[in-house]
Amino acid sequence: MINIKALAALTVLGLVNAQDSISFGPAFSLGPTQSWIREANTTLVLPETPSPQKDRLALWPGMGTSGGDLIQALAVSFSDPSANCGASSGQWCVWASTLQGTQLGGKQVPASAGDKVVMHYKYNDSTSKYDQTVILNGETVSTLSTSSGQAQGWGTAVEAQDDEINCSVAKHQYLDTTIILDSADSTFAGTLGLTNADSTGLESSDSKTFTVDTININAHTF
Ligand SMILES: *[C@@H]1O[C@H](CO)[C@@H](O)[C@H](O)[C@H]1NC(C)=O
Ligand SMILES: *[C@@H]1O[C@H](CO)[C@@H](O)[C@H](O)[C@H]1NC(C)=O
Ligand SMILES: *[C@@H]1O[C@H](CO)[C@@H](O)[C@H](O)[C@H]1NC(C)=O
Numbered sequence: 001m002i003n004i005k006a007l008a009a010l011t012v013l014g015l016v017n018a019q020d021s022i023s024f025g026p027a028f029s030l031g032p033t034q035s036w037i038r039e040a041n042t043t044l045v046l047p048e049t050p051s052p053q054k055d056r057l058a059l060w061p062g063m064g065t066s067g068g069d070l071i072q073a074l075a076v077s078f079s080d081p082s083a084n085c086g087a088s089s090g091q092w093c094v095w096a097s098t099l100q101g102t103q104l105g106g107k108q109v110p111a112s113a114g115d116k117v118v119m120h121y122k123y124n125d126s127t128s129k130y131d132q133t134v135i136l137n138g139e140t141v142s143t144l145s146t147s148s149g150q151a152q153g154w155g156t157a158v159e160a161q162d163d164e165i166n167c168s169v170a171k172h173q174y175l176d177t178t179i180i181l182d183s184a185d186s187t188f189a190g191t192l193g194l195t196n197a198d199s200t201g202l203e204s205s206d207s208k209t210f211t212v213d214t215i216n217i218n219a220h221t222f
Contacts, residue, residue: 021161021162022159022161024160025157025220025222026217026220027155027194028156028192028194028212029153029155030188032152033153033185033188036066036151036152036181037063037151037153037179037182038182040063040180042118042120042175045116046092046116047113047172048170049091053078053079053090056077056160056162057159058075059074059157060157060159061156062157063121063151064151065149066150066151069149072097072157073094073096073117073132073134074094074097075094075117077092085109088110091110091111092110093110094110094111094141096142104144106132107142111136115137116137117134117136120133121151123150127145130146130148131143132146155193158220160222166221167221168220169221172217174215174217175214176211177211179209179210180208180210181207181208184206184207188210196220197215197216197217198218199213
């Protein structure tokens with residue numbers, strides 16, 4: 001099934017080179033902004049991995065950039081978790097990552113259902129790069145800095161690749177999301193797109209800093 005809203009959101013996120021074998025599920029997405037995103041922070045609460053674990057199912061909050069990159073810290077369920085990050089069956093691999101033609105990445109580490117994974121992106125004025133930090137249950141586990149231009153949108157994704165057909169992804173949440181623009185953009189809130197997802201509401205008092213307490217991504221079967 002083709003979901004027009006989801007496709008529009010993914011175009012914003014810069015996913016223009018999607019292969020045939022890739023498909024997308026529910027999403028919460030914002031953008032493009034008429035300004036640019038300086039900083040974004042969210043906490044993904046990991047659900048159970050799909051069972052059986054096939055190759056590959058990814059959860060990520062991403063930012064499409066003016067440089068054509070996709071800044072996307074990842075939580076991925078692999079058919080062979082131990083071969084990818086030393087994870088046990090039923091675990092995820094999480095890491096900082098940017099799709100920049102090739103997939104660049106920081107250290108990959110195992111994570112379990114119920115774990116809280118902070119995925120923080122911040123533009124660094126002294127390097128003109130985005131610094132990514134992935135924090136698992138309070139500990140920094142993976143970092144990456146990339147020259148990516150300026151981020152134009154932010155959104156969550158449920159992405160299935162390769163043989164992830166007939167695969168059920170459990171509902172999950174993103175907590176304490178904050179998105180900070182470079183300057184106020186009164187049009188930004190109106191770009192919100194929801195596909196099989198909802199939230200406690202996007203809030204801002206100055207159209208520059210936006211917060212969402214809880215984003216609920218519904219269960220989905222590919
Ligand atoms: C990102 O969010 C987490 C969870 O709310 C918080 O603990 C952390 O301090 C935040 N990091 C930054 C740099 O704002
Ligand atoms: C910007 O990047 C430099 C080099 O990685 C780092 O030393 C510095 O702490 C960063 N600045 C901030 C504000 O994080
Ligand atoms: C999908 O999975 C269910 C449960 O394992 C199974 O009953 C069904 O036949 C599968 N459908 C397809 C098209 O593979």
